[in-house]
Amino acid sequence: MTRFISDLELTDMQDSTSMFLQILNAFGAVATPIVVVIIGWIVSRNLKRLENQQWRNQELIKVRLGYYQELAPSLNDLFCYFTFVGNWKQLSPVDVVSLKRQLDRTLYSAAPLFNSKVIEAYDTFTELCFQTFNRWGDDAKLRTGFYHRREHFPGQWMPEWDRYFDRKIDDSVTAVELEAVRAAYTAILAALVGDMDLTRSRTDYASAAVAANADVWRRTPMEDVRGEP
Known part of the structure; x- marks a missing residue:
């Protein structure tokens, strides 16, 4: 049986719909500013967080740069000492061990500020240059020969310095050893530069020609005079 909607009921429905639309409009008028404020607050918070992050990164780079200037x-x-270039003749074994201690203290105390690759590269470099964990009370030994060092040291070579080396006076330094030190030195500098994010790190920071300083060309004074191999 079909039921017809009376005019009164139709009017009531229209009034209800109109009221509902008015409520929606009123809610929209109130909600829109609130939504805009919320979105603005979220955007502002994210921008502030980004600014703080950029500021922290810039400050960290400044600190790292300061350490680089101290370490380099x-x-x-x-x-230079372990590849026989530059000022190697002016450094005594005692000077070199002291350099390592200073570097260890500076870098390891600042380790939390650097990427782990920096510490790994430093450990590799120093392990090639020094023999550590010797007898109690002994200094680290230098992984290099001292024939040329004793001959060319500008001051007085002290006999007790011989014990600072991991080999005898007649033991040679090979081109392979010198190239390994050069590669490790390049790696530690590249890691430090990469951590400062100032420029792209280079593939080489030292000439491969240092391998020519290996003891394969060493002569005794008598052999130098005679020109014998």
């Missing part, structure tokens, strides 16, 4: 000269001194 000593690292270069070690590289």
Whole structure:
């Protein structure tokens, strides 16, 4: 049986629909500013967080740069000493061990500020240059020969310095050893530069020609005079 909607019921329905639309409009008018405020707050918070992150990164890079300026000269001194370039003749074994201690103290105390690759590269470099964990009370030994060092040291070579080396006076330093030190030195500098994010790190920070300083060309004074191999 079909039921017809009376005019009164139709009017009531229209009034209800109109009221509902008015409520929606009123809610929209109130909600829109609230939504805009919320979105603005979220955007502002994210921008502030980004600014803080950028500021922290910039401050971290400044601190790392300061450590680099402190570490780089000593690292270069070690590289020069173990590859017989630059100022190697001016450094005594005692000086070199002291350099390592200074570097260890500086870098390991600042380790939380650097990427783990920096510490790994430093450990590799120093392990190639020094023999550590010797007898109690003994200093680290230098993984290099001392024939040329004793001959060319500008001051007085002290006999007790011979014990600072891991080999005898007649033992040679090979081109392979020198190239390994050069590669490790390049790796530690590249890691430090990469951590500062200032520029792309280079593939080489030292000439491969250091391998030519191996003891394969060493002569005794008498052989030098005679020109014998």
